[in-house]
Amino acid sequence: MKDILFDFISKYVSLTEDEKNALLSLDLFHTVKKGTVLLEEGQKTQDSYFVLKGCIRVYYILDGEERTTAFYTELDALTPHCVINKAPSDYYISCVEDSILLISNTDMSVEVNSKFPKFDVMCRMLSEELLAKQQMVFDEFKTSSPEQRYLNLLQKRPDLIQRVPQHQLASYLGIQPQSLSRLKARILKKK
């Protein structure tokens, strides 16, 4: 697990042994059971998540209905909105599978970053990269139909379609579960 983390970090900055040990001394690793709710609507938290293994999901409850807007899998990082703007969360985060997560809170980050400015640089690079990636995903979503979105997902994240319940996937694609079934049947017929 440590290796996965340090390999990831090494894409951005190179760490000394001291810095690695400083990180490891923070008790960041957590195993989380499937179904665990990490964050609820209305709560405030200081925690950010980094997925080492497994899958977590962001969803809203609107008119009593779950609306899934994001899945985070291996090597994805998630800093909840409420951590940034210090307001209560307007969404939920839960665990789709048994997962191993790295959970860090703002206090830790502030402390580590002030001791090792290198982490500030890494965080900046990471946010910039995530922002650019997020924008691309958004652009693809906007410029395509539900059917194209499904086909696109089939290309880019085929694992998601297998590991995630279909009704969550439907809402992730912006449609109803029934429409996803119909859409899949339509695609099969075409071939």
Place this chain on the structure above:
Amino acid sequence: MKDILFDFISKYVSLTEDEKNALLSLDLFHTVKKGTVLLEEGQKTQDSYFVLKGCIRVYYILDGEERTTAFYTELDALTPHCVINKAPSDYYISCVEDSILLISNTDMSVEVNSKFPKFDVMCRMLSEELLAKQQMVFDEFKTSSPEQRYLNLLQKRPDLIQRVPQHQLASYLGIQPQSLSRLKARILKKK
């Protein structure tokens, strides 16, 4: 113009006179005429944009059709995807109105950031904030219908509806211009 910039920066870090002068010596301010194309598909650039006055627009050309995915107005910052991942751009950026922009390139940033680490911190804060905001906008888009999106825009960025051509607005909402006209007529009828 300088004041607008420094007021904006002061929300993140406080600058000394030296730091302010270092910024001003960089020749960042540019006036750009309506219709000017700042970035074309296939091009590489090092430039990031910050809108002091006016409006710029990001769009793709798919099957010969323009697809607008974003508008940037006063105090919005835009770092094109191609600056981050060093690949040719897959979209265009153009000027919707006569605008005053702050244009900075990567070389400048690297130089300034190494001289004043404070800017690294500011950039990190800014990217994190933008990422969170972007995610919220994306979530709203995903969880609502075109009609709701239009009503939402009417609430949150009413100026956009006035200052931007309707066909660009339609594609920003993920629909055809005809559908936007129809949708607006439908809303008027309801009232």
Place this chain on the structure above:
DNA sequence: ACAACTCGTTCACCTAAGTTAAGAAACGAA
């Protein structure tokens, strides 16, 4: 084993967005 529940799928019907076409209004260039 059985009931209660969840999940994925199918169907029929409804509604809204896509498509094609046409005309009116606004804008720009000569």
Place this chain on the structure above:
DNA sequence: TTCGTTTCTTAACTTAGGTGAACGAGTTGT
């Protein structure tokens, strides 16, 4: 100004997604 272009709107028709209901398969709990 006038001609030509672009932009916006309206209409008629098509199509895909929303909605409500129903069914079977798989789970969970008793």
